[in-house]
Amino acid sequence: MADLVSHSDEVRVVSKRFGKGATNLDRYLELDGYKAVQKALGMQPDAIINEVKNSGLRGRGGAGFSTGMKWSFVPKPSAKPKYVLCNGDESEPGTCKDRLIFEHDPHAVIEGVVIAGLAVGSHTGYIYIRGEYRYLLEIMQKAIADAYAHGFLGKNIFGSGYDFDVYWHGGAGAYEVGEESALMESLEGKRGIPRIRPPFPAVVGLWGGPTVINNAETLASVPHIMLGGAEWFARLGPPKNGGTRLFCLSGNLERPGVYELPMGYNLKKMIYDVGGGIPHGRKLKAVVPGGSSTPVLTPDEIDVGMDFDSVAKTGSMLGSGGVVVLDDTTCMVKFALRTMKFYQHESCGWCIPCREGTDWLRKTLTRLHAGGGLKKDIDNMYYLSENMLGRTFCPLGDAAAMPTMAFIKKFRREFEDHLQGRPCPFEKAGAVEPVMA
Amino acid sequence: MKFSDQFESRFAEMVPHYPTRRSALVPTLLYAQDEVGFLSDEVIQELAGRLELTELEVRNVISYYSMLITKPRGKYNVQVCTNIACMLRGGEELLGHCEKKLGIGHKGTTPDGLFSLEEVECIGACSWAPAVQVNYDFHENLTAEKMDRVLEEYRRKT
Numbered sequence: 001m002a003d004l005v006s007h008s009d010e011v012r013v014v015s016k017r018f019g020k021g022a023t024n025l026d027r028y029l030e031l032d033g034y035k036a037v038q039k040a041l042g043m044q045p046d047a048i049i050n051e052v053k054n055s056g057l058r059g060r061g062g063a064g065f066s067t068g069m070k071w072s073f074v075p076k077p078s079a080k081p082k083y084v085l086c087n088g089d090e091s092e093p094g095t096c097k098d099r100l101i102f103e104h105d106p107h108a109v110i111e112g113v114v115i116a117g118l119a120v121g122s123h124t125g126y127i128y129i130r131g132e133y134r135y136l137l138e139i140m141q142k143a144i145a146d147a148y149a150h151g152f153l154g155k156n157i158f159g160s161g162y163d164f165d166v167y168w169h170g171g172a173g174a175y176e177v178g179e180e181s182a183l184m185e186s187l188e189g190k191r192g193i194p195r196i197r198p199p200f201p202a203v204v205g206l207w208g209g210p211t212v213i214n215n216a217e218t219l220a221s222v223p224h225i226m227l228g229g230a231e232w233f234a235r236l237g238p239p240k241n242g243g244t245r246l247f248c249l250s251g252n253l254e255r256p257g258v259y260e261l262p263m264g265y266n267l268k269k270m271i272y273d274v275g276g277g278i279p280h281g282r283k284l285k286a287v288v289p290g291g292s293s294t295p296v297l298t299p300d301e302i303d304v305g306m307d308f309d310s311v312a313k314t315g316s317m318l319g320s321g322g323v324v325v326l327d328d329t330t331c332m333v334k335f336a337l338r339t340m341k342f343y344q345h346e347s348c349g350w351c352i353p354c355r356e357g358t359d360w361l362r363k364t365l366t367r368l369h370a371g372g373g374l375k376k377d378i379d380n381m382y383y384l385s386e387n388m389l390g391r392t393f394c395p396l397g398d399a400a401a402m403p404t405m406a407f408i409k410k411f412r413r414e415f416e417d418h419l420q421g422r423p424c425p426f427e428k429a430g431a432v433e434p435v436m437a
Numbered sequence: 438m439k440f441s442d443q444f445e446s447r448f449a450e451m452v453p454h455y456p457t458r459r460s461a462l463v464p465t466l467l468y469a470q471d472e473v474g475f476l477s478d479e480v481i482q483e484l485a486g487r488l489e490l491t492e493l494e495v496r497n498v499i500s501y502y503s504m505l506i507t508k509p510r511g512k513y514n515v516q517v518c519t520n521i522a523c524m525l526r527g528g529e530e531l532l533g534h535c536e537k538k539l540g541i542g543h544k545g546t547t548p549d550g551l552f553s554l555e556e557v558e559c560i561g562a563c564s565w566a567p568a569v570q571v572n573y574d575f576h577e578n579l580t581a582e583k584m585d586r587v588l589e590e591y592r593r594k595t
Contacts, residue, residue, distance in 0.1 A: 002565055002577065081456075093520045093559040126454075131467055131504045132560050134573035167454040170464040173504030175558065189462035189488070191501040207456050250522035250563035257564045292521055292559075322563060324522055338524050342558050348501070 002100060005257030007274045011236060013224050013244045014217060015260040018104040023139055025146040028107045034152055036223035040115045041160045048119040052222065054230035056242025061087055061178070061215030062291060062320040064308035067222075071212055073202035074120040080209035082122035084113050085187065088129040088136075088216045089171055089178040092291035093342060094322025097246035097258050098216040102129065102136035105220060106143035112219030114157070114164050115226060116212050124165050126206075127216075128187060131172040140168050175346035179394045180213040182348070193350045194394035217246055217321075237263025241307035245321050249275045252282065252327035264305035271302065271325055282327040286411075290319020292339050293399030295406030296332075316406070331426035332411040333418050336404060337365040343400035354397035357388040361404055371421045378415050382408045438483040444468055448487075458488045462498055466505055475509045503558075511546040511553035513591045515539070516570040519556055522563035527580075531567050532556055534581045538588060551595060552588070 004019050012018075022028045040048055053068025074082060086109060090098040101109060113125035127144075129137045144166055147153045155163050169187055171177055177186045181195035184206050205211025221243055225233045234242040241263040247270060249256045254276030261270065267289065271277065278284055287297045289306070295316040297304075304310050311318040326335065344358040361384060364377050385401035385408075392398065408415060417425055440448075447468060451461045462484070469480050476499055485495045499505045517535055519528040532554075536542055539552050546553045562568030565577035569584065576587050 002562065002575070090561050091559055094522050094563050095559075096561045096563045096565075099561050130561070131463075131502070132570060132573070135575075165454075169454075170467060172463050172467045172502035174502050186463055187460060188457065189459035189498065191498055248564050250566055251525040256566070288521070322522075324525070324563070326525060330525065335521065335524075338519070338521055342520055345558060 002096070002103065003257070004100075005255065005259060007259055009265070009269075009274060010260050011244050011262050012260050013228075013233075013236070014101065014108070014220050014246060015104075015258075016224075017108070018100060020104075022105050022107065023103075023143065025107065025143070025150060028105075032227060033107055034111060034158075036226035037111045037114045037118075037152070038158055039226050040118050041158060041162060043118075045119050045121060048115065048226075051230045052119070052225060055225045055233040056230075056237065056240055057218065057221055057225060057233065058241065058308055059215055060217035060221070060245065060321065062092065062293075062317070064318060067214060067218055070202065070214070071116065071119050073200065074122075074210045074212055075203060076121065078121075078210050080207070081124060082120055082209055083206045083211045084116045084120070084122050084125035085180075085183065085206060085211055085213045086113050086125065086127040086216055086219050087178065087180065087183055087213055088127060088133070089174075089183060089186075090133075090216070090320075091130055091175040091178050092293065092320045092322060093339075094248060094250055094288060094291045094324040095320040096248045096250075097321055099133060099136060100246070100258055101216050101220050102133065102140060106136075106140050107147065108220040108223055109140075109216055110143060110147055110153070110166055112214075112222040113166055114153070115222050116214060116219060117164050118162070120210070120212050122210075122212070123163050124167070126167050126169050126187060128169045128171060128183060130177075131170055134170075137168060137170045144168055174348075175342075176348045176394075176396060179396065182394065183213065184211065191348070193348050194396075196393060238305060238307050238310070241309060245306070245318075247306065248322045249325070250322065251325040252278055252330070253325050254279045261306070264307040264310065267297075267302045267304050267306050267323070270306065270323065275323075275325065278325070278327050280327075282329060284325065285328045285330055286326045286332065288322070288324040288326070288403070290317050291322040292324070292342065293317075293395075293403060294319040295402050296410060298410050317402075329426060331369070331424055332407055332414045333365065333369045334424065334426065336407040337362070337369050339403055340365050340400065343396065347396060347400070351393045351397070353388045354392045354400065357384055357397060358400045360384060361400065368415065368418050369424055371418060371423055373415075373419050375416075375419055378408060378412065438479050440469065440472055444472055459490055459494075462488055462490070462495070463502065466495075466499060466502075470505060475506045477507075481507075510544075512551050512595065513571050514553045514555060515588070516555045516557040516560065518558070518560045518562065518566070518568050518570075520559040522559070523566040523568060526566040528567040531569070531579055531581065531584060534584060535569075535588075538585065551592065
């Protein structure tokens with residue numbers, strides 16, 4: 001069970017019920033539980049979609065696409081059944097927020113799935129939880145069973161005449177499956193290999209039926225929008241970036257933790273005030289603002305509002321909310337290498353630019369970090385990354401290329417410092433990795 | 438091939454959730470592995486039959502997922518995260534400590550079959566780094582001393 005933290009600047013919406021025993025259905029009902037879905041049952045599907053559109057809610061998985069817009073892409077008449085799929089395969093390094101939602105407020109996710117279903121005219125939802133989160137899958141299994149026992153799920157929910165089923169599903173270890181088309185493949189019992197788009201999941205998704213796929217935090221936000229209203233939610237953040245966000249502060253910080261802050265909250269304040277600053281009297285060196293795939297920011301770039309549009313202006317991305325803070329004892333080459341080791345390990349191997357690209361980047365970074373790098377390696381890595389961008393089936397290739405390019409561009413000096421057989425300036429003696437053959 | 442009643446009831450519950458039988462495959466494999474310890478030829482054959490797949494199709498899926506294994510390992514699988522957030526807070530040193538303490542490396546198993554060690558990718562404990570998962574249990578904000586206590590607890594459990 002993960003520890004909870006708090007800060008006076010927090011605005012608790014999604015985390016409102018954290019630590020309040022809301023996994024218990026009776027307790028959840030006391031805390032306004034299942035009121036939103038009952039409200040939604042009295043609304044026209046288009047009205048639900050408009051409410052979510054107007055709230056400015058954007059995908060919390062990382063892409064930041066308008067949730068209401070996504071729902072509106074689902075065709076109304078459909079020969080095949082429509083589905084709602086909750087993406088709880090949280091595995092972007094630096095991200096640990098969905099874990100808290102499942103642990104403390106599983107019914108909010110269920111409610112979000114049902115409301116999404118009502119909006120698009122679906123009768124079946126799946127909640128996919130990564131395999132490592134076994135205790136959360138168990139919490140969700142119980143929550144679903146309790147909801148069925150109360151008549152909140154199944155036939156004729158809340159006596160409305162509308163049928164809606166929600167099922168749990170567990171993964172078995174794969175970052176790639178967090179990508180929406182790979183997620184569907186995995187749910188269908190296959191290797192998590194991405195599908196080519198178009199057609200998009202909203203038109204051809206699970207078992208060929210139109211499918212809405214949303215991140216767990218996105219879906220957990222929906223009931224609050226239904227109850228508080230689109231206008232209230234939109235006003236919590238800057239224009240077009242409605243609501244709050246669970247920011248996962250990690251790395252070299254005095255007080256790491258998951259904090260719910262309004263969209264657009266200043267990153268510098270987040271690091272120094274909320275996170276308590278850098279410990280041991282060290283200095284800030286860099287920040288990964290939204291999970292390992294987002295380009296790194298330097299200390300002079302952190303005076304920025306943490307919303308999708310403001311962070312995009314810095315050339316990075318708000319991503320999944322994983323804010324990883326690096327102090328001045330961190331070797332950027334090593335950090336880049338560890339990042340690439342991850343992407344190389346997680347690349348599914350389906351398409352060549354990603355499979356080969358991540359492998360070569362990892363090999364080159366390993367050699368460079370060990371002191372065996374050649375001057376041309378630095379430009380070669382940049383060129384290789386540039387050529388992976390946009391040339392892969394799914395965004396994993398981009399996720400590996402984007403941060404690499406930023407590391408090289410912003411910390412080139414440090415890469416050069418590793419050349420000509422020099423030992424890593426940050427490494428303790430004797431800890432240098434062997435030079436690649 | 439006999440599984441526990443719990444496995445059987447879960448399997449019976451799961452299959453009708455999907456329009457195709459094979460959709461239950463991934464979670465079923467993991468539940469089977471939890472009971473048997475690994476996905477043996479016998480388990481693969483059994484599940485392939487139940488889900489109307491060929492053994493090859495099942496193996497094809499197994500090889501994709503990092504948690505699924507086809508060879509036995511220790512009773513307690515110590516999974517040390519060394520990904521970025523954990524690395525910044527001593528994840529690699531923690532892995533080194535476990536290697537020394539258990540006398541095994543990545544994917545190794547102690548001679549008594551009690552522990553296995555694995556260096557894993559992000560387990561979603563970034564804000565509580567460095568973190569380790571032993572089987573499914575999370576252990577967070579670790580130090581070498583805390584890690585020793587964790588290992589000792591598991592040793593005592595047997």
